[in-house]
Amino acid sequence: MGDQVIKRAGRLQGCPTIPGDKSISHRAAIMSLLCRETIEARNFAPGDDCARSLGAVEMVGGRVERDGTVIRLTPPAAGVKAAAEPIDCGNSGTTMRLLAGLLCGSGVPARLVGDQSLSNRPMYRIIEPLRRMNAAIETTESGTAPIEIGTAPLIPIDYTLPVASSQVKSCLLLAGLSSRNAVILKEKVLTRDHTERMVNHFGGRVEIEDVAAQVMPDPDDPRKKKRFIPTEEYKRKITLSTSGPLQGGVIDIPGDISTAAYFISAALIVPGSHIILKNVGLNPTRAAFLNLLRQMGANIAIKNRTMLSGEPAGDIEVAHSRLKPRRIGGNVIANLIDEIPMLAVLAAFLEGTSVIRDAGELRHKESDRLAAITGNLRAMGVKVGEFPDGLAIEGTGEVNAAAVDSYGDHRIAMAFAVAGLGAHGQTIIKNSQAVSVSCPEFFAMLNGLRVV
Numbered sequence: 001m002g003d004q005v006i007k008r009a010g011r012l013q014g015c016p017t018i019p020g021d022k023s024i025s026h027r028a029a030i031m032s033l034l035c036r037e038t039i040e041a042r043n044f045a046p047g048d049d050c051a052r053s054l055g056a057v058e059m060v061g062g063r064v065e066r067d068g069t070v071i072r073l074t075p076p077a078a079g080v081k082a083a084a085e086p087i088d089c090g091n092s093g094t095t096m097r098l099l100a101g102l103l104c105g106s107g108v109p110a111r112l113v114g115d116q117s118l119s120n121r122p123m124y125r126i127i128e129p130l131r132r133m134n135a136a137i138e139t140t141e142s143g144t145a146p147i148e149i150g151t152a153p154l155i156p157i158d159y160t161l162p163v164a165s166s167q168v169k170s171c172l173l174l175a176g177l178s179s180r181n182a183v184i185l186k187e188k189v190l191t192r193d194h195t196e197r198m199v200n201h202f203g204g205r206v207e208i209e210d211v212a213a214q215v216m217p218d219p220d221d222p223r224k225k226k227r228f229i230p231t232e233e234y235k236r237k238i239t240l241s242t243s244g245p246l247q248g249g250v251i252d253i254p255g256d257i258s259t260a261a262y263f264i265s266a267a268l269i270v271p272g273s274h275i276i277l278k279n280v281g282l283n284p285t286r287a288a289f290l291n292l293l294r295q296m297g298a299n300i301a302i303k304n305r306t307m308l309s310g311e312p313a314g315d316i317e318v319a320h321s322r323l324k325p326r327r328i329g330g331n332v333i334a335n336l337i338d339e340i341p342m343l344a345v346l347a348a349f350l351e352g353t354s355v356i357r358d359a360g361e362l363r364h365k366e367s368d369r370l371a372a373i374t375g376n377l378r379a380m381g382v383k384v385g386e387f388p389d390g391l392a393i394e395g396t397g398e399v400n401a402a403a404v405d406s407y408g409d410h411r412i413a414m415a416f417a418v419a420g421l422g423a424h425g426q427t428i429i430k431n432s433q434a435v436s437v438s439c440p441e442f443f444a445m446l447n448g449l450r451v452v
Contacts, residue, residue, distance in 0.1 A: 004413075004432035004443055006420025008401070012266055012273035012449040018255030020045040020069060021281045022438055024194050024311065026094045027170065028251050029053040030102060031198060032073035033062050033080050034177050035248035039202075043253040044071040047438045049092040056099055059083040060108065075248070079106070080178070086111040086146070091118055091366060091437055094167055096145060097126050101171030103149050104135040105178030112147040117366050117408060119145045125163055126171045133157045133175055154179040160234055164189035164334035166285075169238070176240045177204065186234035189331045192285040194311070196238060201310040203247035209237040254281035254313035258338040259439050261289055262414045265342050266446065267318045268298055269349050269422040275449060277316045279308070288335040290316070292343070296323040325350045325395060329357035337361060341415040344373045348382040349422055350395040360389035366437070367407035376404040376416050380423060401425030410437040417446060 025045035030053055032039040044050065046069070054064050054071065060083055061076030080103070089096040089112055096112050100123075103110045113119075124143030131137060136150030154175060161168060169185055173195050176183035196206045211234065260280045267273040282290075282302065294300055299321040305314040325347060328336070333356075336343070340359055347354035362369035374386045377393065381400040385392035401423040406413035413434045420427030435442040 002432065004417065004429040006417050006427040006429060008423060008425065009270045009421040009450055010272070011451040012270050012275060012421070013451050014449045015276045015278060016263055016445045016449060018260045018263070018277050018280055019047070019439055020253035021256040022047065022050060022258070023094065023166070023192060024198070024253045024281070025050045026053045026092075026098065027195055027198050028253070029057050029071070029073060030095075030098050030174065031202065031246065032248065033057060033060065033075055033102060034174075035075050035202060035246045037248035038075075039073040039248045040250045041071045041073060041253060042250065043069050043255075045253070045256065045438070046440055047436060048090055049094065049437050052088070052090045052092040052095045053099075056087050056089065056095055059087050060103070060110075080108050082108050083110055086113045089114045089118060091115050093118060093121055096123070096147065097167040097171045098174055100126055100137065100147055100149065101130065101173070101175035102178045104130050104133070104137055105154055105175040105181070107151045107153065107179075108149070109151055110149045112145060112149070114145045121145075121364055123147060125165060125168050129157065129159050129168070129172055130175060132159065133172070133181070135175070154181050156182045158184040160186040161188065164191050166191040166193070166195070170195040173199065173206070173238075173240050177246070180242050182242050183240040185238040187236040187238070188234050189334045190236055190285060191334055192283065194283065197310040198251070199240070199246065201251065202249065205241040205243055207239045207241070209239070211235050211237070250309070252308040254308045254311055255279050256438075257281050257283070257286045257289065260316060261339045261342050262418050262442070263445070263449070264293070264300070264316065264318050265346050266418045266421050266449070268293070268321050268323065268346065269418065271320050274319045277318075279313050280316050282312045282314050284312070285335055288332050289339040289343075292326065292328065292332075292336065293323070296326055297321055298323060323350050325352035325354040327355040327357075329355075329390070333358045338411060341369055341373055341411045342418065344377065344391055344393060345415045345419045347393040348377055348380070348395050348399050348419065349397060351397045352395060354393045354395060355390065357387065357390040365409065367409035367412060369409065369412060372405070372407045372409060372412045376412070379404055380419065399423040401427040403428040403430060406431040406434040408434050410434045410439070414439070414442055417443065421446070
């Protein structure tokens with residue numbers, strides 16, 4: 001695909017079909033290895049990342065039948081088997097981390113490898129708790145891929161997650177499922193809960209216990225009340241009970257809210273725009289982006305709410321809006337992590353300074369996203385301050401077109417393509433093929449919204 005040219009848009013209108021949720025698709029593919037029956041996954045996500053999970057399933061004995069966006073996943077009759085060669089996870093950290101848990105629990109030796117980007121991302125965060133479960137698992141001295149998995153029987157675990165990571169959580173739940181061991185996990189910061197929902201959808205048993213805030217008299221002024229979290233060092237307790245195999249069956253996958261974020265933002269940026277996105281996932285652990293946009297003044301309406309295979313979904317209607325800058329940080333960042341590149345671009349089109357903090361995790365994604373955002377926005381004439389864990393963006397409402405680089409990162413490519421729709425001039429996205437990781441048809445979908 002090479003370079004992609006993005007011209008300033010006059011108005012956007014339409015009803016694009018958002019591809020299936022990437023996180024849910026990964027989990028359906030990998031979890032199929034633990035089911036009694038075939039899983040029929042409808043609206044399975046396109047893109048290279050989820051294709052890696054499908055390829056991995058086939059390498060360890062599962063059968064994958066593809067019919068467009070409908071994928072039939074049949075578990076291996078004799079259980080998960082050792083792959084004949086290293087399993088290449090490509091650029092997909094989700095594939096590597098979730099599969100590592102399942103293979104450790106299955107007692108199947110394996111070597112997991114990835115591309116250059118994935119080989120620089122942190123894996124020790126799954127290695128340490130898996131070793132607590134008695135897993136035979138090794139990685140490099142720097143705690144990165146490749147990962148070597150041996151055979152060792154696992155034991156139950158009661159573990160407080162030190163980092164906010166749904167992938168670590170899912171890795172341990174899959175380790176427990178595949179080894180028939182109880183798993184108790186405690187989250188200090190709530191993260192996306194697709195694995196928990198899917199286990200229950202397929203007949204397993206995951207119990208969720210939230211630690212509620214309590215209202216107590218203020219000791220300094222008894223007339224006032226204070227809310228506080230009890231002394232436990234976590235906000236949510238997740239308990240996986242030991243059980244037999246999952247059942248399998250049909251799963252309808254909603255549209256990916258993280259992909260929808262680019263189209264929502266495009267409509268907000270380009271004057272006169274109005275679009276509707278149907279059947280998009282509205283999981284509460286993924287709703288932080290929509291909630292934040294509304295706080296900033298976005299004209300967004302949710303219609304036709306429904307449940308799709310245990311996941312809330314609905315239609316999102318959005319129109320051009322004048323937004324106000326915000327300062328964001330703290331616990332909300334964990335549930336905004338995929339959308340921060342797009343939020344940073346949005347900030348450039350506002351009048352005033354926006355600040356993003358506590359987002360150091362972005363330095364360990366497909367690219368160093370904080371550095372990539374900074375470099376590209378500066379190329380477009382935007383003043384940006386870069387911190388170790390965030391950014392300060394001085395928006396003026398005016399952005400100039402420029403040649404920018406995706407740095408091989410799909411979210412950077414898509415965010416700056418949206419920037420190009422509102423920028424003065426002609427923007428060039430270098431290495432635009434990065435979008436194939438999650439949304440191969442992204443540029444065609446974006447151009448399809450232009451009103452001629």
